[in-house]
Amino acid sequence: MVDGLEExxxxxxxxxxxxxxxxxxxxxxxxxxxxxxxxxxxxxxxDASDHLRDDVKTTGVTGATKGDISKDIGFGKKTGWRYHFPEFGTTKQAPQAFAQKTVNQSKSEALEIYKDELRKGNQL
Structure with a gap:
């Protein structure tokens, strides 16, 4: 049984x-x-022609040889340059913080997924 985040x-x-x-x-x-x-x-x-949500990209797995396995998730080159405007706001637009909201919403479920895979991995 895992008792804390550090463990x-x-x-x-x-x-x-x-x-x-x-x-x-x-x-x-x-x-x-x-x-x-x-x-x-x-x-x-x-009203826009290209939408950020239609251009969400995920890279392949990296770092498997180093033990630092990860994937990057973000927006493509076509629309990614404007991500920071709705995320952080401008002088005429309030910040919407949708990326930070996504991280906060996903954190506990992601830890559960990792925990499940850890259990499965230890049983093999």
Missing amino acids: LQRNITKLKLNNKKAAIRGVNRVSELVSDKLKSNTPYDA
Whole structure:
């Protein structure tokens, strides 16, 4: 049984080093979750031609050889340059903080996914 966030993070690091397949499965599952939530939280302007939420991109798995398995989630080159305007606001627009909201919404579910994969990885 895991009793705290620090212990869970140590176990995730151990999982990354000892069972890369389970770690990659966990990272893939979490990246799908966060990507979907980012798409749903991204503001949408019906008058615009290119929408941020239609250009959400996820990279491939990186760092598997170093034990630092990750994926990047963000916006493509076509629309990514304007992400910071709705996220942080401008002088004429209040910040909407949709990316930060996505991170906060996904955190507990992502930890549960990692915990499940850690359990599965230790049973193999």
